[in-house]
Amino acid sequence: MAKVVTRFAPSPTGHLHIGGARTAIFSWLLARHHGGEFVLRIEDTDRERSEQQYTDAILASMEWLGLSWDAEPVYQSQRDDLYNKYIDQLLAEGKAYYCDCSAEEVEAMREEARANGKKPKYNGKCRELGLEKAEGRVVRFKAPLTGRTVWKDLVKGSIAFDNEELDDMIIRRSDGSPTYNLAVVVDDHSQEISHVLRGDDHVNNTPKQIMLYTALGWEVPEFGHVPMILGSDRKKLSKRHGAKSVMEYEKMGLLPQALVNYLVRLGWSHGDQEIFTLDELIELFSTDNLSSSAAGFDPDKLLWLNAQYMKDSSDADLAALVAPFAKEAGFEISLEELTAMVPLFKDRAKDLIGLVDAMRFMLLADSEYEFEEKAVKKALTEEGKQHLANMREQFAALEAFTKDTTHEVMANYVSDNGLKFKAVGPPLRVALVGAMGGPNLPDVMEIIGKERTLARIDRALEQ
RNA sequence: GUCCCCAUCGUCUAGCCUGGCCCAGGACACCUGCCUUUCACGCAGGCGACGGGGGUUCAAAUCCCCCUGGGGACGCCA
Numbered sequence: 001m002a003k004v005v006t007r008f009a010p011s012p013t014g015h016l017h018i019g020g021a022r023t024a025i026f027s028w029l030l031a032r033h034h035g036g037e038f039v040l041r042i043e044d045t046d047r048e049r050s051e052q053q054y055t056d057a058i059l060a061s062m063e064w065l066g067l068s069w070d071a072e073p074v075y076q077s078q079r080d081d082l083y084n085k086y087i088d089q090l091l092a093e094g095k096a097y098y099c100d101c102s103a104e105e106v107e108a109m110r111e112e113a114r115a116n117g118k119k120p121k122y123n124g125k126c127r128e129l130g131l132e133k134a135e136g137r138v139v140r141f142k143a144p145l146t147g148r149t150v151w152k153d154l155v156k157g158s159i160a161f162d163n164e165e166l167d168d169m170i171i172r173r174s175d176g177s178p179t180y181n182l183a184v185v186v187d188d189h190s191q192e193i194s195h196v197l198r199g200d201d202h203v204n205n206t207p208k209q210i211m212l213y214t215a216l217g218w219e220v221p222e223f224g225h226v227p228m229i230l231g232s233d234r235k236k237l238s239k240r241h242g243a244k245s246v247m248e249y250e251k252m253g254l255l256p257q258a259l260v261n262y263l264v265r266l267g268w269s270h271g272d273q274e275i276f277t278l279d280e281l282i283e284l285f286s287t288d289n290l291s292s293s294a295a296g297f298d299p300d301k302l303l304w305l306n307a308q309y310m311k312d313s314s315d316a317d318l319a320a321l322v323a324p325f326a327k328e329a330g331f332e333i334s335l336e337e338l339t340a341m342v343p344l345f346k347d348r349a350k351d352l353i354g355l356v357d358a359m360r361f362m363l364l365a366d367s368e369y370e371f372e373e374k375a376v377k378k379a380l381t382e383e384g385k386q387h388l389a390n391m392r393e394q395f396a397a398l399e400a401f402t403k404d405t406t407h408e409v410m411a412n413y414v415s416d417n418g419l420k421f422k423a424v425g426p427p428l429r430v431a432l433v434g435a436m437g438g439p440n441l442p443d444v445m446e447i448i449g450k451e452r453t454l455a456r457i458d459r460a461l462e463q
Numbered sequence: 464g465u466c467c468c469c470a471u472c473g474u475c476u477a478g479c480c481u482g483g484c485c486c487a488g489g490a491c492a493c494c495u496g497c498c499u500u501u502c503a504c505g506c507a508g509g510c511g512a513c514g515g516g517g518g519u520u521c522a523a524a525u526c527c528c529c530c531u532g533g534g535g536a537c538g539c540c541a
Binding site for chain 2: 010011043103106114138153156179199204228266267293300302358375439440
């Protein structure tokens, strides 16, 4: 196979959404799998809606996801000369023509076609008029009137359109700027793109583009149209489904690898495997096992995957990951301390914000962590407090204050007094945690240390 | 309206091309139990699908046709 070059071509009119991210990932994987190149193109020809801040945000999201690109991004807004060169070429070769039909006229043609039970389209009025270049005239592509345009789609298989369905599209606007389909073809060709992977919504543009390639005498690239992502209810993805930008998932505390893994798995599979490293993905990826039907987005499964990645992270890595979230929540804590705490909590949260939440009682000062009323009532009874006071003395006497020694104190206290663990566990838990849930007590004590353990017991005794 | 695409558990999917190994496998979610001082995690089990109808065949989730349903596109947006 010739060199594989894929691309991702976002238009900077908003943040990078998960749908776009997914096609970007597929394109990236295809290139990496073949040892080819992955390039970026910013489709900013819509000057009204394009903004630099969105380009910056999209690139930042790409980086966060780990999708490296191989050359400086190309900006369509800076290539008018190139587009014009080819539009002029088509004009010179009689494959395009000037048209002076007004918007109202064209709209009337569409209405008429629709009334006749046809697909609404421009009727070719100026096609053979031989109009000269003039202010306010657009350039239209002289599309074939008969025949069929067919291609073998990488994900959907053979797709065919009757050329009769298509009209003479505008390739240069009256203000002189090129339109999307023209610009895309010129760019994909000039950037030597071999495989175009893009959203399903472009299927209808493909025959038009193929015609342009043919008219320009260029080789047609491979096309693959990835189905879109729907909400879990199979309806169009919207805000309330969690149709968010990549950036929002970053803010929620998702790991980029988990998001990538989830998105890839949504519409692509390799047998029963659910979790893939990036290297595995690169090695296994093929458009052959891309699904041709739309996929529903399931936030629960995404979270589950994220939890798996958190569990598999090293303590140091996870600590570095949560650090900004802890800070955001107002906690000043060193990376060392976080690294020590994280193993107790890593499998108790599904995202980094949840992780900070789980650690909250420990992060809070001894004078500030809160007691849950219900738990206090249940565990800090007179009897419970008595046991607490007794154990406090033994903890205080400990020289080495570790999870082993504290556990030993508890175990001995239980057996010496003929008690059940249930008699001392809950009160101590409420004393240290403020609630009934949480990690193993000796582990907690070892981390917060003797002073803080005693301080917390003292506070509990006052409840 | 016209054209294009799609159709397996609630959701993501395996199987479909190369019919029999599938009274359909895995994962998430859900339910039950186990583990545990608690909450999670984990483990074990359970619930749960080939959209409908016709063909072809000894045999169809798999091949063919029709229907239905869903999505997309029909711009001087991308």
